Amino acid sequence: MGTSIPASTPNPPLLTVGEVADRLQVHPRSVRRWIADDRMPVVRLGRAVRIRTTDVDRIIAGGGLG
Numbered sequence: 001m002g003t004s005i006p007a008s009t010p011n012p013p014l015l016t017v018g019e020v021a022d023r024l025q026v027h028p029r030s031v032r033r034w035i036a037d038d039r040m041p042v043v044r045l046g047r048a049v050r051i052r053t054t055d056v057d058r059i060i061a062g063g064g065l066g
Contacts, residue, residue: 014043014050023056039065 017035021028034040035049040059043050059065 012052012054015053015056017049017051020051020056024059034065 015023017028017031021031024031031040031051035042035051040051041055043052
């Protein structure tokens, strides 16, 4: 059995690669490259890739890609 997450734990909204590219004003290819290079954390839902808004907000705030 997996670890359960309490219902009270808030989940940040998830963004698509295109939405992240729009927010960061870069090409979606750049976002995919960062993901492939493990420079941007992602959530994988089957074959779909999503990025947490909190991670994008950190990048915008000047935290960089680490």
